[in-house]
Amino acid sequence: MTATEGVGRRRFLALLGAGVAGASLPAFATGCAPGGPGTAPASGRSRPFSAAFYQAINDLDPHGASAVDEASLLANRQIYDTLVARKGTGLAPSLATNWRQPDDTTWEFTLRDDVVFHDGSKLTSADVKASLERLMSSDGPQKPLWSALDAVEAPDGSTIKITTTDPLGTLLVNLTLAFIVPAAQIGKADLSRKPIGSGPFAVESFTPSSQLMLKATANHWGGKAKVSGLRMPYIPEASTRMTSLQNGEVDVTWIIPPDELKRLGGVEGVKIESEPGLNYFLAWFNCGREPFSDPRVRRALYRALDVKTIVSSLYGDAATVMDAPIPPAVFGHAPQQPYDYDPELAKRELAEAGHGSGIRTSMMWFKDTGPLATELAQSIISAWAKVGVVVEPQQIEKAAWIKRLTALDWDIELQVNTVTTGDADYTLGRLYTSEANRMGYKNKELDGILAKAKSTPDQEERKSLYARACEIIWRDAVGVFPAALSATYGLRSSVTGFVPVANSQPEFRTVSAAG
DSSP: OOOOSSSSSSHHHHHGGGGGGGSOOHHHHHHHOTTTOOOOOOOOOOOOOOESOOOOOOOOTSSSTTOOOOHHHHHHHHHOOOEEEEEEEEEEESSEEEEEETTTTTTEEEEOOOOOTOOOOOOOOOHHHHHHHHHHHOOOGGGGGTTTEEEEEEEEEEEEEEEESSSSHHHHHGGGGGOOOOGGTTGGGGTTSSOOOOSSSSEEEEEEEEEEEEOOOOTOTTOOOSEEEEEHHHHHHHHHHHHHHHSSSSSSSEEOOOOHHHHTTTOOEEEEEEEEEEEEEEEOTTTTTTTTTTTTHHHHHHHTOHHHHHHHHHHHHGGOSSSSSOTSSTTOOOOOOOOOOOHHHHHHHHHHOOOOTEEEEEEEEEEGGGGHHHHHHHHHHHHTTTTTEEEEEEEEOOHHHHHHHTOOOOOOOEEEOOOOSSIIIIIIIIIISTOOOOOSSOOOHHHHHHHHHHHEEEEEEHHHHHHHHHHHHHHHHHOOOOOEEEEEEEEETTTSOOOOOTSOOOTTTTEEEOO
16 A cells, blocks of 8 residues: 555544554553553653653663664663763864863863762763773664774873874864763663762663653752653553653653644643754665666656655655655755656666566664654555565564664665754764675775765864765665654643654653643
């Protein structure tokens, strides 16, 4: 079925079980107050502030295998601090009060002297050094961001000196992901379950894929959080999350599917806040596997999709059609000429590539990767069927998806990606190099462009280089890039001090809620 054929979105969700999905969930997962689903909390606010994301938090190790997982990053923003913080579209001091660059490959940072970890120990340069060195030596998903680091030194307790092998124009923005932990905790088994940080909230309890409970620390250098605790339950079904928000069982939730967004618009006691986001859907082709090693096939499949109609039908105003491999809100975005919807041309191009009799292939995704992901997959699969490409749908569990993704054990894969730092290097420079080999695509010209863009300190030059990188990736149709999602949050009207952010990783130190 296409986006405009067959059952409507609401019925489709119902068929998937969204309408009754919360029925078997325990109270701690749904956020229901005593008395059953839909029962509003008693008067007076005795419960912690509740923020419900749509993905599960599985790991709290800020440098481990889940270091770029969206849900883990959300948790890390509350528990840990970084040297540099992202503020709007710019960068600001955090653990580092200031920094300077004596030469092209040397950076010196001066640390705050009033930072205390959750165990009472004082943060020093030794902790920063140990954390950065752990990132440098890690084989995790952040590894490409730190490949140019040569040495980290701590000449005294409040100074960090970072030396790079080459100039690194992305160092400051990358440091917004370098969460600092006590040197003494590195290597301990409990880092992923009950870690120690210096952030505004400390871990009280954590059940992976279920719920994270945090408590406000009394001596955070930025000031104590305005709420005493923060509860982060995993509520995968959108309808259940929205009902919990409407009933006052949840204070804020995001990402919101278009149907639910329209419904919430008229609900008393709920407000909506939104801004252009850094989240977007992509469907990579495994370019190292036939028939997708042929760019003619990849381009033909792009032309077989009426992307505008699919995105408009599914997402309405909650998303925009992509015109590059990164969203418009990202530094380095450069719009490209869209692939015109032309299924007849797509058939001819497939025939010219030797596939006139059709192609049989598969697409994998996990259910919670993004709003209406299954419907988007079905719309794409239906469109490709019309040009003779039969796609086996494979909706699998996230753990299996990650394992197959990293092993390149797939034909086509659909996911939501987030340009967490807001800088093109985080996605283009980390995922599209021949060394990264994340989708079997290798292009030496692109490698050179991305390496130069990473190293140059001239931000205008970097922007120009990323424009060229966008052009190459788009031209070679490494994947299909359907939709950039708006960062839309639903909040109780009583919530104040909340700042919506484009990367879906809000911080909660300044929020409060009355009643």
